[in-house]
Amino acid sequence: MNWSVEQVLGLAPDVSSAKRGQSLAHAKKWLLIEANDRAIWGECKGSGSRPYRTRIDLVGPAYKCSCPSRAFPCKHAIGLFLLRVSSNEVVIKPEPPIWVSDWLEQRDKKRKPKVKADLSPAEIKKRKADKAKRLAKRVSEMQEGFNDLENWIVDLIRQGIAALESRPYSFWKEMAAQMVDRKISGASGIILDMALIPGSGPDWPDRMVQKISSLYLLIRAFRQLDKLPDDFREEVVQVAGIKYKKEEVFEMETVEDVWQVLGVLESVQEDLNLRRTYLSGKNTGRMAMLLEFAHGNMAFEGHYFVGHSFEGALSYYPGVVPLRAIIKKRTADFNAIQKVDGFNTVKDFLAHYAKDAGKKPWLAHAPCILSKVIPQDQKGQFLLVDENGEGIPVQNRSFSGWKLLALSGGNPIQVFGEWTGQHFVPFTVMTNSQWINLSDS
Amino acid sequence: MENWKALVKICLIGTERGQFDPPEKDKLKAFGIDMNQPKEQLILESLSFYSQIRKCGFVPVTVTEEKKVELAGLETHVVCNKKSSAHLGVILSGPYEEALPEFLNALIENNQRLPEDKLPIILDRCKNKKELWPAIKASIGERGKWLAKINSDWAYLEERIDPKAWEYGLATERLAYFRHLRNTKPEEAITLLQASWDKESLQSKQALLKVLEDHLSEKDEAFLESCLDERRKEIRKIAARMLSKIYNSALNERMFERLKELIQMKKRTLKKEKLEVRLPDKCDDGMVRDGIDPRAQWFKGGVKASRLGQMLAIVPVAYWDNHFDLTPVETLEIFIRSDWGELLVQASIESAALHKDYTWVAALLTFWMESQDRQRWQNLNIKPLFEMMSPELFNTLVIKGLKKEKDLLDENNPVTQMLKTSKHPWSDKLTLLVISNLVNWMKKESSRYWNGWHFRSILKKGAFAANPSMHETLSKNWPEESRIWSSWEKEIEEFLNTLQFRQTMLNDLKNK
Numbered sequence: 001m002n003w004s005v006e007q008v009l010g011l012a013p014d015v016s017s018a019k020r021g022q023s024l025a026h027a028k029k030w031l032l033i034e035a036n037d038r039a040i041w042g043e044c045k046g047s048g049s050r051p052y053r054t055r056i057d058l059v060g061p062a063y064k065c066s067c068p069s070r071a072f073p074c075k076h077a078i079g080l081f082l083l084r085v086s087s088n089e090v091v092i093k094p095e096p097p098i099w100v101s102d103w104l105e106q107r108d109k110k111r112k113p114k115v116k117a118d119l120s121p122a123e124i125k126k127r128k129a130d131k132a133k134r135l136a137k138r139v140s141e142m143q144e145g146f147n148d149l150e151n152w153i154v155d156l157i158r159q160g161i162a163a164l165e166s167r168p169y170s171f172w173k174e175m176a177a178q179m180v181d182r183k184i185s186g187a188s189g190i191i192l193d194m195a196l197i198p199g200s201g202p203d204w205p206d207r208m209v210q211k212i213s214s215l216y217l218l219i220r221a222f223r224q225l226d227k228l229p230d231d232f233r234e235e236v237v238q239v240a241g242i243k244y245k246k247e248e249v250f251e252m253e254t255v256e257d258v259w260q261v262l263g264v265l266e267s268v269q270e271d272l273n274l275r276r277t278y279l280s281g282k283n284t285g286r287m288a289m290l291l292e293f294a295h296g297n298m299a300f301e302g303h304y305f306v307g308h309s310f311e312g313a314l315s316y317y318p319g320v321v322p323l324r325a326i327i328k329k330r331t332a333d334f335n336a337i338q339k340v341d342g343f344n345t346v347k348d349f350l351a352h353y354a355k356d357a358g359k360k361p362w363l364a365h366a367p368c369i370l371s372k373v374i375p376q377d378q379k380g381q382f383l384l385v386d387e388n389g390e391g392i393p394v395q396n397r398s399f400s401g402w403k404l405l406a407l408s409g410g411n412p413i414q415v416f417g418e419w420t421g422q423h424f425v426p427f428t429v430m431t432n433s434q435w436i437n438l439s440d441s
Numbered sequence: 442m443e444n445w446k447a448l449v450k451i452c453l454i455g456t457e458r459g460q461f462d463p464p465e466k467d468k469l470k471a472f473g474i475d476m477n478q479p480k481e482q483l484i485l486e487s488l489s490f491y492s493q494i495r496k497c498g499f500v501p502v503t504v505t506e507e508k509k510v511e512l513a514g515l516e517t518h519v520v521c522n523k524k525s526s527a528h529l530g531v532i533l534s535g536p537y538e539e540a541l542p543e544f545l546n547a548l549i550e551n552n553q554r555l556p557e558d559k560l561p562i563i564l565d566r567c568k569n570k571k572e573l574w575p576a577i578k579a580s581i582g583e584r585g586k587w588l589a590k591i592n593s594d595w596a597y598l599e600e601r602i603d604p605k606a607w608e609y610g611l612a613t614e615r616l617a618y619f620r621h622l623r624n625t626k627p628e629e630a631i632t633l634l635q636a637s638w639d640k641e642s643l644q645s646k647q648a649l650l651k652v653l654e655d656h657l658s659e660k661d662e663a664f665l666e667s668c669l670d671e672r673r674k675e676i677r678k679i680a681a682r683m684l685s686k687i688y689n690s691a692l693n694e695r696m697f698e699r700l701k702e703l704i705q706m707k708k709r710t711l712k713k714e715k716l717e718v719r720l721p722d723k724c725d726d727g728m729v730r731d732g733i734d735p736r737a738q739w740f741k742g743g744v745k746a747s748r749l750g751q752m753l754a755i756v757p758v759a760y761w762d763n764h765f766d767l768t769p770v771e772t773l774e775i776f777i778r779s780d781w782g783e784l785l786v787q788a789s790i791e792s793a794a795l796h797k798d799y800t801w802v803a804a805l806l807t808f809w810m811e812s813q814d815r816q817r818w819q820n821l822n823i824k825p826l827f828e829m830m831s832p833e834l835f836n837t838l839v840i841k842g843l844k845k846e847k848d849l850l851d852e853n854n855p856v857t858q859m860l861k862t863s864k865h866p867w868s869d870k871l872t873l874l875v876i877s878n879l880v881n882w883m884k885k886e887s888s889r890y891w892n893g894w895h896f897r898s899i900l901k902k903g904a905f906a907a908n909p910s911m912h913e914t915l916s917k918n919w920p921e922e923s924r925i926w927s928s929w930e931k932e933i934e935e936f937l938n939t940l941q942f943r944q945t946m947l948n949d950l951k952n953k
Contacts, residue, residue, distance in 0.1 A: 403558050405588065
């Protein structure tokens, strides 16, 4: 058990859940507390007649509890987890009771790729043909949508984007909805991003024009879809909004490695919570990004500790610069990372980025480790400067620029973050003694 | 990227009005862009081309040698451990924010400093919390001082001791220098101020005078007395206030001479002395010069009563003890018995607070706590005394009050008010009495749980004021069988959790 009390408390959705969990971390409040290598389970006295049944799957971790609380994980799960970590009153039982093993089995089933029934070659061929047919139909529907989109952006250019400052949100929302109807959700996302740009700073026209041009590239690329090389076609199709099912991704390129968690960023888009987790493979050097969504109050599945690694296999979504991935399998254990490698100079990184962006014109965020940079404040603009005196601008959101400065004290530091093509968004600082997640308060 | 700029400009005003310059056209043509397509398409294609170039050809910013940053100084203290850093993170993100001063003091006591990544938030959060500045300065280490030098918002921590600032600096820099001088060499500050006084603007005169409030002494009197003859009322007012703060100042003596005429002790047949109080008919120039506002409304009552009140509130209340040859408690008794009791007591409250007369503070608070005739005294503004209370006095008074209380502390009970507003730590004895007062009520009460509503804020206060090592003792013996337990469970859990948080916070700070 290499979990610490702080890590468990870090899983709580908010401070008050953590506090309530702590007050349940006493053996006398539980009728049953048991665990094995994979899971922890227990029965807790509640205000109802029946005790609450709480179970934790360490792979993830994931939780289930019979209490009515909407907090996730609930205080029982936190309390039980804390007990396991900090007390020796937990009974180790290799075989869990049925209410635990059933749940674990269900979880395993969900995670494992569905095994295809043995099909005859003819059957396989037919299915493939059916799928190709469906795709072709969808593509032709999308083509029509792209024609509308092109007319729309031509209009924007003809009238001039200065007029956009006075457009209401509904102007964007309607077009975005129209794109969703045409099954081009990729364009819809870009349009909703555009809605926030007018008037948002002196350089807003540059950013707006950038978005318009990425829409235009998509229109042009989609129009000649069948002439494109395979991997580029995959890329275009995904950018436009054709989504792969998990099971399909599991069959794509899969990489086994020790995956090091470099940074995690949670954000909100409309009423959807988004989490981007960046990983780097210790042996292969491959980068990966897990993109997860959670609606409303739902919690994200699993938890990734920055500065720790786990063993597992990731399946990549196809494309010219594969980055997005999902976890095919993983172990429950995690270990602290000793050291990661990154780019020594800003130019090295920019050259690498240019190569990727050249292959994938829609590339927005690219992960980046800069190994030896000194943060500086140049009249309110933060820079990360390498040993050659060359720097890239840093976004200073909720003090992240100042935190970089504070952690360096004028000395070179290693930083992980995202490069957006125009500025660097810092996530994590790696010092000799620890990894610091800059979004923590 | 001249072309990019030209393209963005056309996009801004629209293709109906925007035009390409011929040389730009040639460049686009050279890049292989089809010039025969419709204008909008041409723009869009060119944009796509240039936005890719912009993305792939990002030019790093070159930082010249002289712009490079200095290194932060070497630290003399260690950073607190990771657990403490996590505690601090919790404090900064919400419900335990009130534990910040305690955290900082314990950090300093254990010879540690703040973790670097927390410095920006702390420095920013405490910009306006002057009371925390000494603790912040002592705990930010060399790294913090280095940051404060870079970010002018955090310069409040830096002592600017550049004497040139007095001659050439901005108003804020001059003020900072003057404050520094006043703190280190109070008399030199007076000399400096006198030398430049006539050249100062009204605003700077006001600001500089206020600085004198620290380290005020008889040595400042001559200068302040001269300020009473200033042309502007604003200056005279500040100077009079400062002079009245100097215990034996001529201003106080003058005022007392006037008061002695108005307030006199009369022996009465029943042997009890009584005061005879006369209101001042006139407010002469001398009184106005000494800071009395002839038309002001002071406390309650008419213009004449207000003048008397102002005069009494300035003069050290202890003058009366000497004058009557009585103890403060005895003097207070005579004040109370007077027909003008309310005015006399209110003025005594203000004078005691102004002159930090702790004997009078104690006498007044004891009277207020124990006075049975609440109706008569309900308009008194007692708040100035709360700030003057010593921790010992606070504990003594509250314990005394709690011991007398058989039922739940009433919302209007002075003890409740003191518990809710005081900043002092609670002694263990006091904590136990507060909690048993609540527990006893919970045991008896079966339905009217809302009666104790005000106790919630007492519990909230206690969570940060009680000694956290009492957590274990206090976790026991709650009346969980009480019928109103369920409506209190959450508050009590919160109270205990806060104590526990503070306890682990303090313990973790002891381990380096």
